[in-house]
Amino acid sequence: MTSQDLWVPEPVRVLSRKQELESTWTLELEQVGKRSFLPGQFNMLYVFGVGEVPISLSGDTSLTESLVHTIRAVGPVSSQLAAMQPMAAVGLRGPFGTGWPMAAAEGSDLLLIAGGLGLAPLRPAIYHVLRNRERYGRVVLLYGTRSPDDILYRDQLEEWSRLPDFDVHITVDHAGSDWQGKVGVVPTLIPTLAFDPEDTVAMVCGPEIMMRFTASALRDAGVEDEAIYLSMERNMKCALGHCGHCQFGSTFVCKDGPVLPFSKVRGLLSLKEF
Amino acid sequence: MKNIAQIVCEHPFFEGLNSEFCDLMCGCARNVRFNPGEYLFHQGEDADYLYLVRHGQVALELAVPGKAPVSFQTLHDGDVVGVSWVLPPYHWASDARAMSLTRAIALDAHCLRKKCDEDPALGYAVMKRLLPILTSRLHATQMQILDVYGAPEQPQ
Ligand SMILES: Cc1cc2nc3c(=O)[nH]c(=O)nc-3n(C[C@H](O)[C@H](O)[C@H](O)COP(=O)(O)OP(=O)(O)OC[C@H]3O[C@@H](n4cnc5c(N)ncnc54)[C@H](O)[C@@H]3O)c2cc1C
Ligand code: FES
Numbered sequence: 001m002t003s004q005d006l007w008v009p010e011p012v013r014v015l016s017r018k019q020e021l022e023s024t025w026t027l028e029l030e031q032v033g034k035r036s037f038l039p040g041q042f043n044m045l046y047v048f049g050v051g052e053v054p055i056s057l058s059g060d061t062s063l064t065e066s067l068v069h070t071i072r073a074v075g076p077v078s079s080q081l082a083a084m085q086p087m088a089a090v091g092l093r094g095p096f097g098t099g100w101p102m103a104a105a106e107g108s109d110l111l112l113i114a115g116g117l118g119l120a121p122l123r124p125a126i127y128h129v130l131r132n133r134e135r136y137g138r139v140v141l142l143y144g145t146r147s148p149d150d151i152l153y154r155d156q157l158e159e160w161s162r163l164p165d166f167d168v169h170i171t172v173d174h175a176g177s178d179w180q181g182k183v184g185v186v187p188t189l190i191p192t193l194a195f196d197p198e199d200t201v202a203m204v205c206g207p208e209i210m211m212r213f214t215a216s217a218l219r220d221a222g223v224e225d226e227a228i229y230l231s232m233e234r235n236m237k238c239a240l241g242h243c244g245h246c247q248f249g250s251t252f253v254c255k256d257g258p259v260l261p262f263s264k265v266r267g268l269l270s271l272k273e274f
Numbered sequence: 275m276k277n278i279a280q281i282v283c284e285h286p287f288f289e290g291l292n293s294e295f296c297d298l299m300c301g302c303a304r305n306v307r308f309n310p311g312e313y314l315f316h317q318g319e320d321a322d323y324l325y326l327v328r329h330g331q332v333a334l335e336l337a338v339p340g341k342a343p344v345s346f347q348t349l350h351d352g353d354v355v356g357v358s359w360v361l362p363p364y365h366w367a368s369d370a371r372a373m374s375l376t377r378a379i380a381l382d383a384h385c386l387r388k389k390c391d392e393d394p395a396l397g398y399a400v401m402k403r404l405l406p407i408l409t410s411r412l413h414a415t416q417m418q419i420l421d422v423y424g425a426p427e428q429p430q
Contacts, residue, residue, distance in 0.1 A: 116423035146423040173418045175345045180373065183333060183348040185417045188410060192350070207422040213413060
């Protein structure tokens with residue numbers, strides 16, 4: 001894509017649509033022009049005549065035939081996107097943003113920590129790790145969500161938890177008595193893990209409050225701020241670092257992020273968007 | 275086989291506690307086990323014990339009128355179940371149900387409170403261990419109340 005193309009949504013077809021949760025759907029979009037993307041990047045998806053929103057890529061970066069997005073219907077654009085049927089056309093710009101530090105984390109232990117829908121932007125990193133398992137030390141996935149009914153990619157999580165060298169812990173905020181798993185918020189799992197904080201890279205994605213408590217638990221466990229990466233969400237318009245919509249401080253989430261080290265966003269996490 | 279003193283003193287809750295204090299604690303301790311589904315205690319009852327989980331999983335639950343009980347926290351190996359024994363009027367604030375076979379040390383709350391009252395240094399050492407648990411549970415509750423994973427509110 002030329003830089004000029006990045007302003008213009010390109011029409012692509014929906015190939016398939018799968019319901020994940022009550023209001024969350026995964027769309028597989030046709031891949032035009034063989035864009036490659038990095039785990040952690042996002043596309044701007046445009047519903048013609050309605051509007052455009054940033055949505056993370058949630059598929060495997062090694063698959064070049066299609067692009068996968070998991071969308072929760074929360075407002076006008078995301079609801080229309082999530083309702084798109086196969087063969088419908090969506091406008092697409094991207095991919096944009098920085099990815100997870102997959103290369104920099106090689107040789108280290110990995111703590112992948114997701115909350116709710118935050119598992120979607122982390123999933124490409126998980127695929128990458130599983131494909132290149134020998135490049136990383138111990139790998140732990142912590143996933144926290146609201147209730148057992150809100151567990152995203154449930155079948156895949158079960159599959160991953162059976163792998164010998166991939167440690168998966170799931171916890172929910174509340175549950176009925178038929179749930180046999182853990183109950184409690186995701187940061188409480190951190191002190192229970194055996195890991196070397198000096199040689200660990202943490203990648204965290206979820207609602208900001210969850211990321212704030214998680215980063216704090218990671219610091220308490222001895223992980224350096226520079227080794228904690230968060231995927232930030234801010235409302236976006238251009239996604240190109242021009243309009244300032246996603247700016248906080250000197251940081252443009254669309255082009256400097258969305259994945260940023262905690263050392264850079266520490267003081268900004270509690271700021272409201274404008 | 276380990277004796278009760280070893281088990282109590284090796285539990286993470288008492289990590290770093292000097293042996294003299296540990297021996298005092300052991301005077302209040304006994305081994306207990308709960309089968310899956312068995313309740314350690316019920317909300318509103320007298321909080322007569324502090325449980326140190328050795329192995330197993332315990333769900334803290336709240337009864338919701340007209341609905342099935344809701345579990346808001348599970349506790350596992352090395353965790354402490356029950357902090358109400360330290361707060362007057364010493365009544366449990368929730369139910370606690372063993373989800374799997376659970377082995378624990380039960381410390382008698384009357385005995386514990388008496389020893390802590392008699393020896394402020396011991397009381398302080400116990401409080402220093404309880405406070406981080408209470409703080410972490412407070413933070414967890416804040417996140418749960420905020421329902422951070424719930425659907426965002428629709429604009430009016
Ligand atoms: C880099 C990035 C990656 C993203 N990846 C995904 C993804 O993979 N899947 C996905 O479903 N969403 C993702 N989002 C969020 C998505 O962009 C928003 O949900 C979407 O813009 C909402 O637009 P709307 O027009 O449907 O609703 P709006 O009318 O804009 O919003 C409806 C309601 O949702 C709230 N809301 C809007 N955005 C968010 C948000 N980000 N978090 C929480 N509440 C919000 C609003 O405050 C409002 O209450 C991402 C956002 C960013 C910045
Ligand atoms: S969205 Fe325009 S500057 Fe980031």
